[in-house]
Amino acid sequence: MKAMVFRAVGEPLTLEERPDPQPGKGEIRVRVEACAVCRTDLHVIDGDLPDPKHPVIPGHEIVGIVDALGADVHDHKIGERVGVPWLGHTCGHCPYCLAERENLCDFPLFTGYTRDGGFATHVIADADFAFAMPGFSDPVAAAPLMCAGLIGWRSLRMAGDGKRIGLYGFGAAAHIIAQVIIWQGREVYAFTRAGDNQAQDFARALGAVWAGSSDDMPPNELDAAIIFAPVGSIVPAALKAVRKGGRVVCGGIHMSDIPQFPYDILWEEREIRSVANLTRQDAHEFLDIAPKAGVHTTTTVYPLAHANEALADLRAGRFSGAAVLVP
Numbered sequence: 001m002k003a004m005v006f007r008a009v010g011e012p013l014t015l016e017e018r019p020d021p022q023p024g025k026g027e028i029r030v031r032v033e034a035c036a037v038c039r040t041d042l043h044v045i046d047g048d049l050p051d052p053k054h055p056v057i058p059g060h061e062i063v064g065i066v067d068a069l070g071a072d073v074h075d076h077k078i079g080e081r082v083g084v085p086w087l088g089h090t091c092g093h094c095p096y097c098l099a100e101r102e103n104l105c106d107f108p109l110f111t112g113y114t115r116d117g118g119f120a121t122h123v124i125a126d127a128d129f130a131f132a133m134p135g136f137s138d139p140v141a142a143a144p145l146m147c148a149g150l151i152g153w154r155s156l157r158m159a160g161d162g163k164r165i166g167l168y169g170f171g172a173a174a175h176i177i178a179q180v181i182i183w184q185g186r187e188v189y190a191f192t193r194a195g196d197n198q199a200q201d202f203a204r205a206l207g208a209v210w211a212g213s214s215d216d217m218p219p220n221e222l223d224a225a226i227i228f229a230p231v232g233s234i235v236p237a238a239l240k241a242v243r244k245g246g247r248v249v250c251g252g253i254h255m256s257d258i259p260q261f262p263y264d265i266l267w268e269e270r271e272i273r274s275v276a277n278l279t280r281q282d283a284h285e286f287l288d289i290a291p292k293a294g295v296h297t298t299t300t301v302y303p304l305a306h307a308n309e310a311l312a313d314l315r316a317g318r319f320s321g322a323a324v325l326v327p
Contacts, residue, residue, distance in 0.1 A: 162223020169229030
């Protein structure tokens with residue numbers, strides 16, 4: 001197999017040739033067809049997330065074909081297309097797992113962070129954390145659904161059922177979940193970096209009723225806001241934009257520090273919540289809803305060996321939607 005490997009903060013990923021991995025008990029091997037590039041991959045590579053596996057193959061938005069089965073695998077078959085997400089394994093016995101909150105497991109493994117991921121031609125996955133995707137014929141289009149889509153869906157559920165939803169940071173996750181919001185008959189208000197006319201035009205083209213800078217106030221009070229940009233200063237701005245009793249959901253795994261802000265923008269029962277990881281139930285729900293909502297992804301494709309270029313373009317905001325690596 002070939003893989004782009006992360007070895008040290010500050011160093012580019014290196015293309016390496018390795019023996020094909022073999023699945024163990026309860027595992028499957030997936031021949032990677034496509035792996036989307038997530039901002040969390042940047043957080044791993046930049047050292048924002050502590051204690052990654054060393055070395056590690058990044059990538060956790062994987063779509064591919066099962067080509068080998070380990071012992072005691074009964075729910076997958078050779079030749080089946082599956083998706084492999086960020087949450088790669090949970091212990092099943094900690095208080096959170098027993099309370100059906102496996103996204104908060106005390107002893108998890110994360111794909112592309114604490115176990116090898118999909119910036120490769122093959123990946124080993126826990127069979128219980130890989131999802132059959134029989135209705136998804138285009139692996140490139142489907143790959144961003146495995147994190148951007150899933151985290152967007154969990155964030156939207158947490159935001160509640162209000163009509164006016166603000167999306168701060170209009171990248172991969174926002175462009176997917178915006179389509180679900182509009183399909184549900186609600187309104188999208190898109191917030192981007194100041195002067196990012198391309199992203200604002202992109203949001204309007206998808207059906208946003210308004211698009212502007214994260215520093216702007218929207219023309220109407222929001223019922224909820226979801227923050228996908230990893231910028232802590234957006235939290236007070238979003239609190240100012242939501243109505244009394246409104247909710248601000250922080251959808252990222254990492255964010256810069258939230259600055260001090262006056263209590264009066266939190267008062268009147270506004271809330272701040274964070275989203276941590278995902279559950280298998282989130283995946284089942286979203287993979288059922290996405291086709292019904294007519295979700296389509298906007299992608300920029302890179303060869304596997306150009307992963308460093310894709311990461312640099314993501315960091316600089318040089319494309320709309322999601323970057324996808326293809327072996």
